Amino acid sequence: MFKTLKNDLPASVVVFFVALPLCLGIALASGAPLFSGLIAGIIGGIVVGSLSGSKIGVSGPAAGLAAIVLTAIGTLGGYENFLVAVVLGGIIQLIFGFLKAGIIGYYFPSSVIKGMLTGIGIIIILKQIPHFFGYDADPEGDFAFIQVDGENTFSEILNTLNHIQIGSALIGIISLGILLLWGNVLSKKGKFFEIIQGPLVAVVVGIIFYTLTQSSDSLAIASTHLVSVPVPDSIDSFIGQFSFPNFAAITNPEVWVVAFTIALVASLETLLCVEATDKLDPDKNVTPTNRELLAQGTGNILSGLVGGLPITQVIVRSSANIQSGGKSKMSAIIHGFLLLISVILIPRLLNQIPLSVLAAILLIVGYKLAKPALFKKMYKLGWKQSVPFFVTVFGIVFTDLLVGIGLGMLVGIVVILLKSYQNSHFLHIEDNSNGKHKIKMELAEEVTFFNKGAILKELDSLPRDTYLEFDVTKTRYLDYDIIEILEDFAFKAKERNIDIKLISKRGIVENPPSFIEFFQLRPKSSISLS
Template sequence: MHHYPSMFSHPKEDSVAGFVVFLVALPLCLGIAIACGLPPVSGLIAGIVGGLVVPFISRSPLSVTGPAAGLTSIVLVEVQHLGGVNPFLTAVIIAGLLQFLLGVLRTGRFAAVVPSSVIKGMLAAIGITIILKQLPVAVGSDGGLSTMLSQHNAGAVSIALLSLAILYGWKYTPMAKIKLVSPALVVVVLASVTAALVSSNPTFALEARHFVNVPLGGAGALYSALPRPEFAAFMNPAAWMAGATIAVVASIETLLSLQAIDRLDPLKRHSPPDRELLAQGTANAVSGLLGGLPVTAVIVRSGANVNAGGRERLSALIHGLLLLGAVLLAGPLLNRIPLACLAAVLIQVGLNLCKPTLFTTQVKLGITQLLPFAITIAAVLVLDLLKGVIVGIVVGIVFVLYENSKRAVVAIKDDAGVWQMRFRRDGTFVSKPGIISTLEEVDDGETVIIDGTDEYIDHDVKEVLATFIEDAEHRNITVTVRGIDLTHAQGGGGH
């Protein structure tokens, strides 16, 4: 049994790390909510719930939970499909309940069966979706890509370009060495100051719709402004389908992030995946109930936690408490943040998910990795995230079956004219076409040695071999079989 130390065992290190993670998470919570078409406060609620609920259930020392860019496309589609935010929140609650059930059933280990090419394709498609959705926001347009040229604001464009310059130039500045300073937060502060400075200039002034809108007036005003789940939607099959979609994708993203963070952990600790599903399920149910976005373990926040020296779950808890304080006490400051700078932050997130090196790497890996990757991207963009991933998995399985069907048997004719046939991998039904093709190369009167020692040979293949042996008697072929029990195999079933 694993021993998990108390989350309060390293208060000094985790306090610093929690503050750093808060600085990273604040603009992301706001930006992701806006990208999803939900009130900014819904993103903050999701971040607060992720920080205050998950650490008490999870046993992952370094992962941090909050609203995820990877779910943006799902939220956009399902809010429209279900007819509004309120029934969507019910779907988030359903997703939480299903995730909790997945944890109880100990299904966390099965995330590893999703092909890496499909996962990379899913993330790349999410990145493309985020970029396409945020480009209009970055230029101050309320419409889509088609309205960017006709409806734009010079101030928003300038702020977005300045923000992207800072985000991408940050690593080249001395400030990058200071862990307490987040480039995203610097962007938010500078953009807010810039918007205030140009407010009297008619060319660059931003309108009220170009700023974040968080309810003011303390806890009471915040609570009254939060959207509520529509409990009648529990009877709607579409809400359950949406909940299942969120549960599956959120679970995959969480478990992938968990694996990545465990690799970054200096102490090389292992986070139990099933326990994490219980924690994430509880958090999603609470977030949906309170009017928040769906949450996952997020690699950006978690990576910031590792880099800032976090040691235990206390850092995630502190980040949640700081987000709560910001919502209750810093509303006027939050409402001075231009949406264009948050769009720039999200565009950088999207570009990181679909960066060119990802595509070139898949090309180098060959067609068996490139095609499932490309088909997954296309399917996600044309259909939706869950359907696209399912299409990608099916394509990936087809390629695996194709690869396993090739050359399951190595056949060499030695100097004495004897065929030496050796199974180099398990012989299953998908290998039958290749095995039959190999056996058909044997001419009448020749000698064959078939060796399946230490390999699994299923009944379908055994029937193929039994049929060949039965035919060999009439063709004067001498057959020796090693390591394969053909006692119950009947000839005639394989051809």
């Protein structure tokens, strides 16, 4: 891991600046103590980062769980009772890992994963526009279409027009200029500009700007537009920020329901993120998904025990890590230590960072996830790829992450069924044979009950006085439902003066009296013809 430290250290700084406001914002959106988001970020970086098999994935509190957490804290009667569910959720995730449930992540279509990345990129851009201009009515990390403050994504942007804060907007624009200059020009000029990342420079400039403009009437940035890390007065007050689970609530059935919900949603989000980050990874590393579930489960147990929010692998932080050149898990681990050290030693300095500066960093991350060229590329791939992609993107933007992915998966399944229906057989019409229409029907490699409608329609449409060559030599699997259709057709063919020539690897039969007997099938069984 230390061989790539020159890449991982600068990347970890960028991930730290991306993670810091998100940890605080997600905690705020979840109705939890602000410090709980930082705990989850620290454990997600150090513990999960160490145990995970992912080289570039970064874990922490997830925006997708914010609504679940907010509701659960109320229904369970307090945050300490909710922490019991977090611990139990982690244990359930460990069970998922031992049961090899991580394989689920491999069954999501590529078009849906790309749609997920693009949708998240668009959401990041839309959600950061208000923060960029100094309008912070909605907390960072609230990625749902209907927001915590009751507005939706687009109405919040329109409201921004009436609440632009000049100082925040100005330093946001300056920071965005620094990031673009650094990424497109200076980073190619020498080693120094590769080691010192643009986001770090933008944050330093932001702190200097805030300090110099405090006395200005027009440019001063209010505290509500700055990072808001809890500042302890002493060691005792720092320790007092930790919360601990009330295990007396473990007998409450609702606690177990919340625990299973957290385990299922966190595991699904993690597996989707793993699949997405592996696609983004320029080195094409493959993450062991079962090990990832074990790492996430361990992280959630520890996070729940010391008062942290539930943890998942997070695409925003992971993509920022990849875009910044992270090569190994050291970047995730170091970002966790940076969070820990900074909240202990320099919380007051962190609280001088304008949120608009961090919004500028996230705007770059969002753009790289949702480049316009990708839309054109997906469109050119044809409707089988583009339709699930666009449905996923719009679903994520106008609902939330899991609903958007669910819609994309549903459309993807419909596409598969439609293509299966269309590709069940091939029909060739040849010259007349003995005064009869000669038609050759060749079945596909695998024919299941999905293909019943297409085959039945084709057989029923055959004209009288037809000579049918029915070829199953390439078919490896034939469902019993299809054989029943053939059995019924063989009976009706005599009435319509249709002769059947059955061609298979077992031989050629003219007008077989029974397809079931020919394939030597037991009742209600299917057949492998390979």
